[in-house]
Amino acid sequence: MQDDRRSGGPQGVGPYGSQFKVAIPRLPARRAPPPTTPKSRQRDRVQRACRNCHKRKIKCSGGLPRCNYCEKTDKACVYERPRRDRLATAKDRNQALVSVLRDLSLRVSDDDKRRIEDVLQDTNAAKSDEEAESPASMSSSSRASAAQQFQQHSRSHPFASSSSHVPFAPETLPTSDQSPLPRLDGIVAEESCDEDGTGARNCDVVEAGYLGQISEVQWLQSLRSRVQAVEAVFVGPADVSTSLSHPASPAFAASPISVPASPVPHVALTNYYLDDDGIKLADCGNPFELPPEHTAGLLFHCFSTTVHTSFPLLPPTLESQLRQYYDLVRHGQAIHCPEKWFALVNLVFAIGAKFSHLVQANWRADELDHVVYLSRAFQLLSMNDTIVVLSTPDLSTTQAAGLFAVYYMTLGHVNRAWVMVGIAMRSAFSLGLHIQDGNYSIPALKQQSMVRTWWSLHALESLLSSITGRPNIIPNEDITTPLPSAIPEIEVPGVTATADSRFLDADANLNLLTQQVISGLYTQRRSPPSWDYIQQTIVSLVGELDKWAVDYIPQFHQETWSLTHEQQREIFLLRLQYYRLKILTTRPSLRRIERCYEAGTDDYNSLDQSVADACIQAAQDVASLLTAELNLTALYEKGPWWSIVHNIMQSLAVLMNAISCSATFSDPSKNSVAAVHQLANWLRRMRETNSLAARAYQVVYSIVKTSDPSVWVDIADAFPDEMAMVVQQPASTPFDPKYLPWPGKEQSSDALFRYELDDFGNYHFHML
Structure with missing residues (x-):
């Protein structure tokens, strides 16, 4: 066996020899499946299911006039049209209704025509997807949409005017402490403007800006919505010769530098502020032109004895520099003054001129002389130039912005005043005025000016925040600036009126307390506090307010006839501010009782009643304090004439609600x-x-005259009947471009000097 294998080995081939190889044929290539035809993808499915099948998510046969399901169930078979077709139908019907309204506007009164135009503007601004509806309801809803908008607009806006407005809010009835009642006591804003909750998105933008629940405008609006009995009554003063009927100034209308107000199609009948007047600027020519010395002295005196004692924004040496300036002009010597100095002086003159017209001073100039002074300051500060935004602020620019805010407050432009004081506060931050500076190298006079400038701006912002309901720009704990009395007061020769340090301390502490009231009672929170917490906050704040009165007004309940005029004025201002803040602090309890009265419930306790009584008493004290003055001129000279209308309207809102x-x-x-x-x-x-x-009088008059007469039986005679007219914005009187800034016996304001600009950007003046 071995021999056989051994002999056979050489002749054969190993296991991998050629006789063992097997040829493997190639696999046939797989052919791709033939493409499916549309018929292969088609299913037994119709293009559009009927409404019943679509609702039940079942297969629809698509039969006509009825599908199989509707045939079996004996239901109406309706096939929805494509959205594109429905939208086209809605647009066609909308255009038809618009054409009808435009045709009607040619044959109706001016008031109805204005309302139709407002409705058409709202219709054009509406989104098309909000108009798309189902075919079943399209025929009825499309035909009624424009009519419903017109009726709703007529009910909500019976007075055609261009004044500012606030959103209308329906009242919510209180039921328990878990009800919406605590949220409506001045803590958060009112509900949306309509019942379905979408009104908050559809409310018009307020021209005067956001006005929170701290504003008396909101209080009067809630009162009006509660007592109004008629839909549309035109009211207004009977004497059409007053300032309310003056036509708009043609000179300002054609002025290329006038800044008009934004058009407002709707009004809020309780907003009496004048932000919708727009900004009027005059072509002032030479911006370095100043009035004669006598007129300048009178204007400066008006400012320094009223505004400057409450808001000491001016540099201490400005008055003496102004006297020196006129001395140099009188002697024909060269004068060197920077632009910002002229801007500050013109702002002072603008505020003083506004005061001279309020008190009807016999030396007052043209009615719009304050506009010319403002225009000069505007030009000197390059307010219409981008560089003013990019430039580094300094103390003079900060003070000028604060004076702009004061000026706009005197006009009733609270929104513009709030914006300007915000700019001034930002500039003050950049200068570090809000912190205690340890730099002892600063001269004492400048340090005094910086401290008083900060607290003046802080007082302005606190006042405007409490009027508008907007938050403060800086919390109290971030302010480390010492009070004015901490800085030694330096007497400057030639200064006639200065602010008392103790009065400024009292005012600063009261403004800090005002910020606590705004933050604790009127600022919206993500989680609204409970009413028990609000009550505790009110009690605590009232205690702090009363302690402030004891510390700073020792003669609060005493006669002040033995005091000097300046001391009497300071006590008058502090008492008025005390009553004003007392009203703001206790107002939420009064509002809660009002809501319970509307709902017919008694969901309030004795603490709410006592706090509300304190609110009413504070409003009555304001009336008593004002009545003690002999005449209107004395009230303007002694009181805060830049905000006195706000004080009156705030008290009226509380008393009329009560x-x-x-x-x-x-x-x-x-x-x-x-x-x-x-x-x-x-x-x-x-x-x-x-x-x-x-x-403001028109607002209150309209509430009384359009309400149920039984509500105002006792106060109806306080608002005698007058000729009916639309509540409208007072317009300015015609303005003569030839400006006469002083009484008629003096000459017109031709330039008394020429000026040159040197290489360092300074102006040098020479007598002509």
Whole structure:
């Protein structure tokens, strides 16, 4: 066997020899499947299911006139049209309705025509997807959409005017402490403007800006919505010769540098501020031109004895520099003054000129001389140039921005005043005025000016925040600037009126307390606090306010006839601010009782009642404090004439809300009625020279005359009937481009000097 294998080995081939190889044929290539035809993908499916099948998510046969399912169930078979077809139908019908309204606007009164135009503007601005509806309801809803908008607009806006507005809010009835009631006591904003919750997105933008629940405008709006009995009544003063009927100034209308207000199609009948007037600037020519020395002295005196004692924004040496300037002009010597110095002087003159017209001073100039002074300051500061935004702020620019805010407050432009004081505060931050500077190398006089500038701006911002309901720019704990009394007061020769340090300390502490009231009671939070917490906050703040009064007004309940005029004025201002802040602090409790009165419930306790009574008493005290003055001129000279209308309207809003809830506040109603008569009398007297007071009186007059007469039986005689007219914005009188800034016996304001610009950017003046 071995031999056989051994002999056979050489002749054969190993296991991998050629006779063992097997040829493997190639696999046939797989062919791709043939492409599927559309018929292969088609299923037994119709293009559009009927409404019943679509609703039940079942297969629809697509039969006509009825599918299989509708045939079996004996239901109406309706096939929805494509959205594109439905949208086209809606657009066609909308255009038809618009054409009908435009045709009707040619044959109706001016008021109805204005309302139709407002409705058409709203229709054009509406989104098309909000108009798309189902075919079943398309025919009825499309035909009624424009008519419903017109009726809703007529009910909500019966007065055609161009004033600012705030959103209308429906009232929510309180039921328990878990109800929406605590949220409506001045803590958060009112509900949306309509019932379906979408009104918050559809409310018009307020021309004067956001006005929170701290504003008396909101208080009057809630009062008006509660007591209004008629839909549209035209009201207004009977004497059309007053300032309310003056036509717009043609010179300003054609001025290329006028800044018009944004058009507002709707109005809020309770917003009496004049931000919708727009900014009027005049072509002032030579911006370095100043009035004669006598007129300049009178204007500066008006400012320094009223505004400067409350807001000491001016450098201490400005008055002496102004006197020196006129001495040099009188002797024909060369003068060197920077642009910002001229800007500050013109702003002072603008505010002083506005005061001279309020008190009807016999030396007052043209009615719009304050506009010319403002225009000069505007030009000197290059306010219309981008460089003013990019430039590094300094103390003079900060003070000028603060004076702009004061000027706009005197006009009733609270929104512009708030913006300008915000700019001034930002500039003050960049200068470090809000912190205590340890740099002892700063001269004492400049350090005094910096400290007083900061607290003046802080006082302005606190006042405007409490008027508008907007938050403060800086919390109290971040302010380390010492109080004015901590800086030694330096007397400057030639200064006639200075602010008392103790008065400024009292004002600064009260403004810090004002910020606590705004933050604790009127600032919206993500999680609204409970009403028990709000009550505790109110009690705590009232205690701090009363302690402030004891510390800073020792003669609070005493006669002040033995004091000097300056001391009497300071006590008058502090008492008025005390009552004003007392109203703001206690107002939420009064609002809660108002909501309970509307709902017919008694969801309030004795603490709410006592706090609300304190609010009403504070409003009555304001009326008593103002009545002690002999005449309107004395009130303007002694009181805060830049915000006196706000004080009156705030008290009126509280008293009228209390009178409207007569069953709840029956005891103090007699005193409230007397106070309303006194405050309304002040507004009637002011409106002859004060456009803000004129519109404020119109607001209150319209509430009384359009409400249920039984509500205002006791105060109806405080608002005598006058000729009906639309509530409108007071317009300016015609303006002569040839400016006469002083009484008629003096010459017109031709330039007394020429000026040159040197290599360092300084102006040098020479007598002509």
